[in-house]
Amino acid sequence: MRKGLLLLAGLALFATTVSAQTADEIIARYIKTIGGADRLKAITALRRTGKYTGSGGFEAPIVHENRRPNMVREEFTMQGLTGVTAYDGSNGWKIEPWDGNKNAEPLGEDELKDIIDDSDFDGPLVDYQQKGNKVESLGLEPVEGTDAYKLRVTSLNGDVRNYFMDTDYYVPIKIETKRMVRGAEREFETSLGDYKEAGGVYFPYSMEINAKGSQNRTKYTYEKIEVNVPLADARFAKPSPQGKKPAGSDR
């Protein structure tokens, strides 16, 4: 951990000149800042535990689990009932238990796009070429008064995300997502912050998401990020319909 931070400090020294940089340079510095490719690759599984904050004081515990190459499970617990959205690398499914139905259902088109994005273990910038993503550097564009490099990432499916990378540290501080759903655009903004180290790599511990132009923000705050926890295949695979197990016994 100490070593990583020294590296970070060293990088910052060189970061005082803000000049035109290529997308590859920016991404390389980003990877270095957060701990380097080796440490990143050494992480094969990730569990992030925290809290969802909605409007009017609504809060809910969340657990986000990722496993390489592209499995993801996202849990949201309300009143002892845990909702799940997951992707096993080929199928996306969800359980929304709050209306009395605890069966797993397939994800809709927009939800599936969401979770496939989330399944990208290192995010779309790392190894973007292998993933088929196109990345362009669009120069400087400040985020709420903080200078940032704007990188436009176009995924294979045509969805566009703009990554705003802080010019001092090269980590993303904001992401704009533009997604086509049934031929219509959906636009979101994600703010990232509270970067902290876990397993030798820096992760954002705070995320805020809002539909573009809306002041209603959904907030995720992670309290704990664990790396290389054992995550069995079964956590990501769609479960078969429930039998007559008594309600409540799933706790």
Next chain:
Amino acid sequence: MKRSVLILTVLLAVSATAQQPAPAVRVDSDTISGLGARNIGSAAMSGRIAAIDAIREGKRLTVYIGSASGGVWKSVNGGTTYKPVFDKQAVQSIGALAIDRRNPKVVWAGTGESWTRNSVSIGDGIYKSVDAGETWTNMGLPDSERIAKIIIDPSDSNTVYACVPGKLWSDSDDRGVYKTSDGGKSWTKVLKGTNASTGCSMMSIDPQNPKTLFAGMWDFRRKGWTFRSGGESTSAPSGSGLFKSTDGGATWNDLNGAGLPAKPWGRVAVSVAPSRPNVVYAFVEAEPPMNGLYRSDDSGRTWELRDRSQNMIWRAFYFANLIVDPKDENKIYKPGGGLIVSNDGGKSFSGITGGAHGDFHDVWVDPDNTDHLITGDDGGVWYSYDSGNKWWKAENLPVSQFYHVSVDNDMPYHVYGGLQDNSSWVGDSQYPGGITNSRWENIFGGDGFWVFADPSDHDSIYAESQGGELGRVNRKTLEIRGLKPLPGYKEGKLRFNWNTPLHVSPNGTLYIGSQFLFRTRDHGQSWERISPDLTTNDPAKQKQEESGGVIVDNSSAEMHTSIYTISESPKNANVIWAGTDDGNVQLTRDGGKTWTNVTANVPGLPKNAWVSYIDAGHFDEGTAYASFDLHTFGDMRPYAYRTADYGKTWTPVVAQNGNVRGYAHVIRQDLVNPNLLFLGTELGLWISLDGGNQWAQYKGADLPNVAVRDLVIHPRDNDLVIATHGRGIWIVDDITPLRALTPENLARESFFIDSKPAVQRIRAFGGWVNGDAAFEGPNPPNDAVITYYQKKRHIFGDLKLEVLDAEGKVVGTIPSGKRRGLSRVTWSMREKAPRIPPAASGAGSATTGPRVLPGTYTVRMTREKNVYTTPLQVVGDPRAKYSIDDRRAQFALATKLSSVLNDMTFAVDRMNAVRLALDDRASKLPANDSLRSRLYKASEQVDELRRKIVATKEGGMITGEERLREYVANLYGDVNVYDGRPTNMQTERAESLTRELNDVVAGFDRWTAKELPALNAALVKTQRSKIEPLTREEWEKTP
């Protein structure tokens, strides 16, 4: 981590100092814009639309709307929803739009409206987007000021023509027809006017032979006191005319005679029939009776006069546009006060305004279904699906053009304002469910300007229409009593400005200004004339009956030598300021007995500037702030001054060539911090924290660079209410944080800014579903707002925010904002939600915790090692009728029910744990083992108890099954949603449900005491582990 981040900060600081002295803290837009704003609209009135283009992409219709002063709006669903796509650009006035038919991702926007009424805004060139409006690049023509038409060569996307009328208020060579052949990189002027006031007013291309172009040229000039559309100027013969090119603009023929009227002309419109390009229509503003529509059937060689009905000929400067149906050369639409259409090649026209607003400017005809029209007028956008017989209003374009705004002292307060061609309105500053169009009420008529609630009579409103047509409106019956001051015997005209100033003092005294200042203290029953003519009374500027150019047009829009702004000192009602549209600043210190003209004391101010606003100082009677507007002389720079000695000396508070852009409409001093100033210009809102030395543009909530015409600070709520001319009303809730941004504070890493007491607003239900096609303005947050400042964006490490009660217990944690400058976060003022036992479905009525009691709380911010705290006062809603004892009773019962739910969850979790343990052990025993069936039976007994508490029927249907959990959760929800005393029955029900739960729990305890020891003995006997019921202590530790 913490330590290293500190090292990092130090290293950064060192590296910065090594190169240069430490820079001063940036005070810029982002320092202040973290105070968000709310656009409350409305789209009920909407506003003037200057240009429209649309294209079908696949089966869906993409529409671009160019508003007169509110940017470009794009719809990808035929108008169901729009988004503004031009907000980041330097100007918001649109004159022309063109979509490239060969590549619809390419869109051109010409800025600066060409419908040159007195209040028209300005542009700064031609813009191009290559990504369907997402981003724009200014491609040149920066001094064009306005653009009437853009034509893309249908055979070559890189060839584009721009029809530039040019500057309205001054001579300029930057006008005429411009052409680019390289997609906008370079432009050539291909048609030049014959004098410095003649530019292009309309242009049309032959789509089948795109080298053939027609251009109308227009000689025009507006001044503060007159307007000239065509005719001769004082220095040169009229340049208006109609021109044709057959070589892509290289050479032009002046089309004269051959059926066209004699010169001089005014504004000219021209349109080639796309389906039969030999047919060309031209509207020519000429001396009556030869003004009207002309048709040529031979591509402009000969012409014949056709229609000259009223809507064809009047107000050419505002309506000279022709739209020929794409499939039928004999069908022509002509915008006017009404929209008219001809089906016989222009011989006759029928009115098709229907239920639309009127004052039309553009029409788009769907080439795939020519019954489908989109039109824009002074009241917004309208759709027709039956060729203009009936119109459907766009309810989602908040491009309303306010002139002024005021507020009352209701709770919540109302917002009052008048709009260009859209009357005077009252709107809600907040409303349960959102500020929809229906939360705005029209109360007057005509063009609207100043509107005030009468502070001395809650049921009355003062409003006016153009030219000082003042009325007193009964807000219940909407009856209007006319109050306009009238001239005396043989006195001639009282000169009331288009935008006549009204001023209302806190006690209800009303002022209105013509060339004289009038005052009434009895609601207009009697008027005192309290000044002589305060203007220059220059007769050269009083010839409005001759105004118009070729054809007279005297609508009171050019009325001049009149009072334009009035301000009574809040410190002394005998100190009254008046500013005139012809440059006089006048002051009385004896309630109007004597007046002093202090204009000559204002240094560096060109003569005859409009005194656009005077704000009498709020802290001493000798102080005043004044803004001046010289745009009617072609000077678009801001002017604003301050005096502290009754106008004897003035100091500029804004530099003409500094960072503030646009001519100044309004300057206001804060009500609390004398150094906090607000300046509204044609191109945005600026704020100064230091009395005018530095200004930063406010861009909270992406407020665009739109004209800010008026500002008011709510004296009780400290909200800044912004009247934009093009984007409706915006509210910055609670500006008190701006008052704390002193230079010392700005240099600190971070600090909390005292919040005003957080009101626990009463919970109310309002509004209804409106679909996606309707505007809805947001409310202020229902939560406590906490504001803090950070010198830099927070990126690494924790930034934690917690709320503590008076005992120091943490009652809430808040996700933090990270941005540089001011950040705003909210706290729900609620405790943690109760735990709810798992069951068949969720309990929606118990998802949030009890609302905390009013009192003093502490907000604690932890940034790495540094801890900051600030007190937070939580208060009840002043509208609430219940007492603090009622509130305590509510809190006590909500808390009790919350703890009943927690107890219940513990009980169910305990039962579930025993049950699972029994099942687990049973399942490991052979099927014929008697212990196995004993264990299963025991499990069933426990489950029977559990089913008394929770509903268990699954399957996603509405089972209606209710048990104790559902009863308690619903009761909790009912108690928790109303802050007053619970009903007696609610209290009794809470008691009985608690007892019922205790009965079940006691039953389980009895069962545990009676059954479990024997079962455990049997388990131990067979070397199996005992079953230990969960303790409360253990349970509290589970999440």
